[in-house]
Amino acid sequence: MAKKSYRQAINEAIAQEMRRDENVLVWGEDNVGGAGGDGEQDAWGGVLGVTKGLYPEFGSERVLDTPISESAFIGAAVGAAATGLRPVAELMFVDFMGVCFDQIFNQAAKFRYMFGGNAVTPIVVRTMYGGGFRAASQHSQCLYPMFTHVPGLKVVVPSSPYEAKGLMIQAIRDDDPVMFFEHKVMYDDEEEVPDDPYTIPFGEANLTREGDDVTIVAFGRMVGFANQAADTLDKEGISCTVLDPRTTSPFDTETILECVEETGRLVIVDEANPRCSMASDVSGLVAQEAFKALKAPIRMVTPPHTPVPFAPELEDAYLPNADKIVAAVRTAMA
Amino acid sequence: MQFNRDDLIKAYRGMRTIRDFEERVHEEFSAGKIPGFVHLYAGEEASAVGICWHLDNRDKIASTHRGHGHCIAKGVDVKGMMKEIYGRRDGLCGGKGGSMHIADLSKGMMGANGIVGGGPPLICGAAMTAKYKKTGGVAVAFVGDGGSNQGTTLESYNLANVWKLPVIFVVEDNGYAEATSAKWSVAGSQLDRAKGFGMPGVEVDGHDFFAVHDAAQEAIDRARNGDGPSLMHVRLNRFFGHFEGDAMTYRGEGEIQRVRDEQDSLKIFRTRVTEMALLDHEQLDAVDTEVAHLIDEAVSESESAPPPTEADLQTDVYVAY
Numbered sequence: 001m002a003k004k005s006y007r008q009a010i011n012e013a014i015a016q017e018m019r020r021d022e023n024v025l026v027w028g029e030d031n032v033g034g035a036g037g038d039g040e041q042d043a044w045g046g047v048l049g050v051t052k053g054l055y056p057e058f059g060s061e062r063v064l065d066t067p068i069s070e071s072a073f074i075g076a077a078v079g080a081a082a083t084g085l086r087p088v089a090e091l092m093f094v095d096f097m098g099v100c101f102d103q104i105f106n107q108a109a110k111f112r113y114m115f116g117g118n119a120v121t122p123i124v125v126r127t128m129y130g131g132g133f134r135a136a137s138q139h140s141q142c143l144y145p146m147f148t149h150v151p152g153l154k155v156v157v158p159s160s161p162y163e164a165k166g167l168m169i170q171a172i173r174d175d176d177p178v179m180f181f182e183h184k185v186m187y188d189d190e191e192e193v194p195d196d197p198y199t200i201p202f203g204e205a206n207l208t209r210e211g212d213d214v215t216i217v218a219f220g221r222m223v224g225f226a227n228q229a230a231d232t233l234d235k236e237g238i239s240c241t242v243l244d245p246r247t248t249s250p251f252d253t254e255t256i257l258e259c260v261e262e263t264g265r266l267v268i269v270d271e272a273n274p275r276c277s278m279a280s281d282v283s284g285l286v287a288q289e290a291f292k293a294l295k296a297p298i299r300m301v302t303p304p305h306t307p308v309p310f311a312p313e314l315e316d317a318y319l320p321n322a323d324k325i326v327a328a329v330r331t332a333m334a
Numbered sequence: 335m336q337f338n339r340d341d342l343i344k345a346y347r348g349m350r351t352i353r354d355f356e357e358r359v360h361e362e363f364s365a366g367k368i369p370g371f372v373h374l375y376a377g378e379e380a381s382a383v384g385i386c387w388h389l390d391n392r393d394k395i396a397s398t399h400r401g402h403g404h405c406i407a408k409g410v411d412v413k414g415m416m417k418e419i420y421g422r423r424d425g426l427c428g429g430k431g432g433s434m435h436i437a438d439l440s441k442g443m444m445g446a447n448g449i450v451g452g453g454p455p456l457i458c459g460a461a462m463t464a465k466y467k468k469t470g471g472v473a474v475a476f477v478g479d480g481g482s483n484q485g486t487t488l489e490s491y492n493l494a495n496v497w498k499l500p501v502i503f504v505v506e507d508n509g510y511a512e513a514t515s516a517k518w519s520v521a522g523s524q525l526d527r528a529k530g531f532g533m534p535g536v537e538v539d540g541h542d543f544f545a546v547h548d549a550a551q552e553a554i555d556r557a558r559n560g561d562g563p564s565l566m567h568v569r570l571n572r573f574f575g576h577f578e579g580d581a582m583t584y585r586g587e588g589e590i591q592r593v594r595d596e597q598d599s600l601k602i603f604r605t606r607v608t609e610m611a612l613l614d615h616e617q618l619d620a621v622d623t624e625v626a627h628l629i630d631e632a633v634s635e636s637e638s639a640p641p642p643t644e645a646d647l648q649t650d651v652y653v654a655y
Contacts, residue, residue, distance in 0.1 A: 025466065061466060067496055072489035075455020076462055079473075082444060083394060083463040102486070106449050107456060114435035115445065116428030117650035151651050175653035203655070250655050 004193040006186045007050050009161040010126075013168035014051065014088055016197045018058055021086060024172055026054055027064040027073060028090025028126075035065035047092055048128065048187055070096055074125065075103035078177070081123035082111060086172060091127040094143045094181065108177040109152030124171045124178045130221055130271055131308050131319050132185040140308035140315075142272035144219070145281070147179045148248040154178045154202055155249040159223035161191045166200030167246060173199065183221040203250030207259075211239030214329050215259040217282055218244060218269040222301075222320060226269050229325035238333055248278055256282060257290050264295035265332045269320055274302040299328040342613055345387065345543055347621050349379035349600055351412060352403040354629045356574070359402070359419060362633060363578045369421055372433045375403030377573035380599035381506050382407035384546025385474060385566070388554045392471035394442045394460035396453030398478055398506075399434050400572075401446025410438045416632035422639035429642040430650065442471075450511075451477060451484025454503065458490050461499035461557075472500040472557040479520055480511025482527075491531040491565070500557035502550070503528075503565045506540065508572040513584040524567035533564050540570030541599045544606070571597055 004012065018024045032055040033044025045052020055063040066073040070091060077089035091097065097104070104125065111119035131140040147155045154176050158164035164182070171178040208227055211234075218226035223244040230240040241259050245252055260266050266286055270279035279300040286298060301320045309315050337345070356376035362368050375382070378400075386395065386407035397404040405415055411426065418425030419433045426436055437445035444460060447453050457475035464471035477487050482505045494501040505524050509516050528535030534556070538549045546568060553564045571593040575582045582590070607613045 025462075064497070067489075067492055069489045069493055071486045072455045072458060072493040075452075075486065075490075076459035076493060079394075079396070079444065079456030079459025080462045081459070082439065082456070083460045085459075085463050085466065087459070102449055102452065103455055107447075107452060110435075111437075111445070112652065113650050114427060114431040115437045115439065116426065116430050118427070119437070119439055120653060154652070154655075176655070 001192045001194050003190045004161050006161045006164050006182070006189045007048070009165035009193045010050055010168050010182060011053065012193070013165045013197070014172070015054060015057065017169055017172040018054065018062065020197070023084065024086045024088060025062045025064070025080070026051055026088045027066050027077065029066055029068055029092050031090055032060070032063055032065045046090055048184065050126070050182070050187070051090070070100035071103060074100040075107065077123050077125070078103050078108040078121060081108070081121045081177070082119055086122045088124045088126060088172060091125050093139050094127040094129045095138045095141050097143060097146070104147070104177070104179070105150045105153070109150050112176075113152060120175050121177050122175045124180055126180045126182060128184040129181045130183040130185060131315055134310060134312055134315060136310040137307035144179070144181050144248055145272050145277045148278065149276070152177065153249060154247060155181070156202065156247050157181045157220040158246065159220055159244045161189060161193050163200060163206070163244070163246065165193050166198050169197050170199040170202060174202070181220060186221055200246065202247045203252050204246065205252035205255040206244040206246055207255070208242045208244055209240065211241045211263065213238050213240065213263055214265040214267060214332055215241045215243060215256070215263045216267045216269060216325065216329070217256055218242065219248065219278055220271065222269040222271055225320060225322045226325055228322040229329065232322065232326050233329055238329060240329065253285055256285065260286050260290045261293045264293050266294070267299045267301060267325065267328045267332055269301045269325055271303065271320055273305055274300060275305055277302060296332045299332050301325050301328045337612070339613060342607055343617065343621060345383055346600070346603060346618060347625060348383040348407055349543065349603065350621055350625045351628070352376070352379045352382065352406045353600055354625050355402060355406060355412060355416070358629050358633060360574060360578060367637070368419055370432050372419065372578045373400040373576065374572070374574040374578065375400050377593065377599070378403055378506060378508060378540060378570045380543040380546050380603070381504070381540045381568045381570055384543045385502070385504060385550040387547055388550055389442065389472070389474070391442050392464065392469045394444050394457065394464070394471065394473040396444045396457045396460070396475050397446045398453065398476055398481060399446060399448055399450070400478065401436055402433070404476055405436050405438070405443055405446070408443045409441050410436070410443050412628060413632045413635055416636045417639050420636040420639065421641060422636060423642040423646065424639055428646060428650070430646070451481045451486040453477065454487045454490035457501055458493050458497070458499055461494065461501045462497065464500055470558060472502060472554055474502045474504060476504045476506055478511065479505060479507040479509065479516035482507075482524060483511070483519060488527070491527070491533070491563070494563040495531050495533055498560070498562045500560070501563040502553045502557055503563065505565065505567050507567060507569050510576065510584070512576045515584070524565065528565035533562065535565040535567060537567045537569065540568035541597045541602055543599060543603050
C-alpha cells in the first residue's frame, strides 16, 4: 500500500471505475485541459489537476472538455445519466451551483419521484468546496447543506484520501444522483490508500476515535481538526469521540445518537455557514431525540453568518480550527 | 415522402387524439375534477405529430410544461396519462408527477418539465448517450418562444454544436410566453440565433402537418447522419390560455375564433387530404369516433381509479437510501 494524495485517490478511483465500466464518462471545464488549442492536450486535467491522465488513457470519447457553460453540461450529464451513461461531471467550484442548480435540484433530484419510480439517474457531480485558499467569497463556500436539503440527492463529504477513494467508487456505482464534495485545501494531503478498488458505503459514519466525555461530529476537512483537538484535549484528561458522518445524505443519525447517549456532550464542527447547516441539523436531531442524555448545552463550531472573506487574517478568523474546537469542548465540559 | 392511406390515418389519429385529449381535460378541469395546473396543447398538434412521426424508441424527446401533445405523439399511453393528470395511483407516474411531469422513459419521453428551458440541457445528454453508444438515436428538445430566451436553451445550442450532438431544437412559437407577446420578448430572430451558433435553422408553419413533417425529416436525417444539431422555428397558435383558468385578456379581439376558423391543423389536414382524394370524410369521421371513445374510456377509468395511499408518499425518492 502506497501513500497517495487526496487528489491521486480521487483520480485513481475514477480511472479504476472507467476501466471497469465503459459507461463511465468524465466531463467538465478543462477536465482534459487544452482541447482545441495549439498546445498540448491533458495540459490541466481540471483546474487543480484531479482528472489529469484520464484523457491519454481513455481518449476524447470518454473524457471531454466543456465550454464554461454549467447549465448545459451539468444538465447534459443529468440527461446522459437518465438515458444509460454514468457521467462524472465536474462543477469546478461549488460556488458555481448558482448557474446550474436547476439541473441538479429540479431535474436530477426529482426524476425518480416525479416519474413514479421509473427513472434512474446515476450522475456524480464532483465539486470543490471550502476555505483556506484565500479565494474569497465566490470560490470558498461549502454549501453542502443546501444540497443535503434536497430529497433525491446524495451528498458526500470525504475527510481524507482513503475516504475519498472508497466513497468515489461508491458514488460512481451508486444509482442515485451524488454530489461529491472535494475540499480544495486537502488535495495534497497524503495517507496510505490501497491500490485495489474498494467502496465505502454511504450513510455509515466513521468513528475516528472513541472517548467518554464529549462527542465531536465533524464534516470533511473538519474531521482532521477535530482529531487534532482531541489529541490536545486528551492531554488535559478530556477524552473525545470523533465522528465523521462521511455523507450528509444519507445521514447516519443512529450512530450520532448512540455516541451522544454515551458521552452526554456534543460539539459539532461544520465549515458551512451556521444557519440551516449540518451543525444546526445535528443540534436539532439531538435536542429532539437525545435531550435527556445531554449533560451540557450542545456547542456548534462554525464560521459566522458572513460570506467568506479574502484577507488572510479575516479568513483565518472566519474558519473553524483545532483551537476553536478545543475551546468549545472545554466549554461543554465546564 | 409519399403517404399511403394508413400513414395519413395514423397522422390524423395522432392529431385528433391530442385535440380530444386536451379539449376533454379542459372540460374536466373546468368541472373541478382535475387538481393543480394544466397547460393545454390544443392548436399545436401538427408540430408534435409531424416531428415525432420520424422518431422511434431509440430517440428521446424533452418536453415543456405544455407536454401532453408531445407525450401522445411519442406513443405514451393515453389512459396512463389521463390517470396521471387525475392524480391516480396507477397513472403513468403513480400520481406523483401530474400534468407538468408526465414522462415515459421507456418510450423515450424524458418528461414534460415544470421549468421553462429545463429540457434542452437534458437533451444534449440524451444525445451524448446516443452518440457514445452509437445507437443511431437522435434527441429533440421542445421549447416555447418563452423557453427560447432561457440561458439553458442558448447554452445548449452552443454545447450541442461544440460536441456535434444529434439534436433537434424545436422552438414552438405560439406567440405568447404566458401572457407576454413573443413580438416583445424575443430579441432578434430564432433563425438568426441558430445561425449565430453555426447551425441550420428553418421556419415552419406549425398548422400544416405536411410542412412540419418535411422540415423535421431534414433536421432529423441530418442529426442521424452525424451532421450535428439544427433548429426548427415552428409558428403555431394555442387554442387555450397559458394555463387553464387564464381569461386570455391579453389576446386580441376575435383572435382565438380566427385561429380556430383559419389555422386549425385538423381542419387544414382534412381539407387537404379530402380535396386530393387521398382519404374521404367517412374514413376521417371513423377516426373521430374511435378517438372519442378512447378519450371517454380514459376519463371514466381515471375517475374511478384509486388515488395513491399515504404509504406511497415516501417511496421512489431514491433507488436505495
